[in-house]
Amino acid sequence: MKYLDEFSDPELAGKLLDQIRAATSRRWSIMEVCGGQTHSIIRHGVDQLLPDEIEMIHGPGCPVCVTPLEIIDKALEIASRPDVVFCSFGDMLRVPGSGKDLFRIKSEGGDVRVVYSPLDALTIAKDNPDKQVVFFGIGFETTAPANAMTVYQAKRLGIKNFSLLVSHVLVPPAIAAIMESPTCRVQAFLAAGHVCSVMGTEEYPPLCDKYGIPIVVTGFEPLDILEGIRRTVLQLESGRHELENAYPRAVRADGNAAAKAMLCDVFEVTDRSWRGIGMIPSSGWRLSAEYRDYDAEHRFAVTDIHTAESAVCRSGEVLQGLIKPHECSAFGTLCTPRNPLGATMVSSEGACAAYYLYRRLEVTHA
Template sequence: MKYMNEYRDPELAKKYLEEIEKTVTQPWAIMEVCGGQTHSLVKNGIIEMLPEQVTMIHGPGCPVCVTPLNLIDKAIHLALNEHVILCSFGDMLRVPGSKINLLEAKAKGADIRILYSPLEAVKVAEDNPDKEVVFFAVGFETTAPANALSVIHAHRKGLTNYSILASHVLVPPAIKAVIDDDESNIDGFLAAGHVCTIMGNSEYHPLSATYNVPIVVTGFEPLDVLQGILMVIRQLEANKAEVENQYSRIVKEEGNTEAQKMIFEVFEIRNQLWRGIGEIPESGYAVKEKYAAFDANIKFSISIEEAPEHPDCISGQIMKGIKKPYECPQFGKKCKPSFPLGAPMVSSEGACAAYYHFSGLIEA
């Protein structure tokens, strides 16, 4: 707790805010890429405390939110098969599919198990040799090593009843897609510190140089976020565009090379569909042919047509930073955590959920 409190010091936060106020001379729009940073900004009231010249734009950094609708439907289809045990992290269960969500499928009798690690799913497969066990492998680069390790373990154990339904999305291509969007007007970025813990900072240098934007790798505690904002503003005011590492206590330039080896043993980079955004080139991990026997997409040959999003949901515009959650006509009305129209109202990293729970825009 002492370690955490060091990054939640009100007096030091006040000094950062004063320094930001002294430094900024013109309007700047800064995107925090990760939903964890969004929650820190909203929950701790940082957005309201920043100078009016500083606008925080919430990015697509919520892997649960951008998991394709079609893949949610595939997971539900598999879960409703009496011969399948579907394993998942808990935050996927209430993400809306085209008709129902996984929690509703569980209520219909589906054997869906909430786990904290894909390695637990491998054990479930060992203990249930008469069932097919599928792990719903969702996440950014941060969860990819553990998901890859589960495949390697299942392969070594000779398990033929284990597979993963993968939806891994990559952050740097998403930043590029956001910058390239005609409606985007972002001056600098806070990159996701946990992703860079795995992958390092090298992928961000070409982005910063090509697009002339500052990118600061940032943590998630209030002081992390405030210092990251200050570092971006200092660059912008000095007409610089570099990659800086605010999260240096955790992130190294080269990242975690052992974790990277694990990822690229099992996965390869491919184009990826992002829910609400569309296809982004080379922005996802897919299971390599070498491990095709552990790819649920191949193993079960599921063919499900792509369904449209709810017509009242503007989650795509929110995740691209074009609109804020409270600008959605259904925010807090038709769309609530108890009945979400889109994934950002469900996930612990979703911008809509952050504003609903912490912004004070919803009456108690």
């Protein structure tokens, strides 16, 4: 295939669905890890076209959604300071903290700016030497190389008024945490293709062996997802638990060597809290000792901020695949994209936002 629209070809989709139906003899629960895959599944109705025996469980693959509340509150504290220019991608501005969000800070006079690259924030720092410029560095392994490169460049160029508020999380430890949960129903995973394009696939075979689960690296278009599901079902039906790469046009086994070298230099592995899930050991990155001077948490002394999650919002259960978004009583009533209770209703990759955008009229409450 040469063109993107070919990956939505209905005739090819029908053939893949026929093969999935023919292969399926019992019930299977498959989790897609990536929020981008979740949106593609819901937008195109992939889960509704699958045999009734196959349940797609939406996992914690939305980086905005799993950014812990305490990190949001730290961002709000830093952004409210008069000498700070706080830079972020746009999807973080409406994520609720304990009492407000970054939009509110901006409306109250804070210098909060939407940028399209962390390097834009570095340019702002260079052009405003009298200001402290902070970039909100969140995400999985996919966005981490650009953030690492920006810190590397700041040090190399001697730009001392730039810092990074880090909330990077890692996919393989999250898969392990899901499998070790006593409420786990997941029997296989679709792994995120963009994460594997950076990190490669070497971390996944040990997970397949340890937990007896198939993991299929999958892309984001409808045919990518259907092919990933087809391969997963064939493994489940035959009792195999292996890693397969169904996204070879973007993913190599060894990943991106230059990106991994930059990550190894700038970051080090640390325990990380996931919003709605809790602490997962060795599941995140922080700046390494050599770059610790660029750590915004330490620069602005906000390391002691701790918070409690909303008792109403059930986004944690959504992120763990324990409930579907519309099973939360606040969905579409107390919680909407304009007035969200949790990050899963805000992010462009959040499961609640996907259900609201594409299935709002199908959901009713008793």
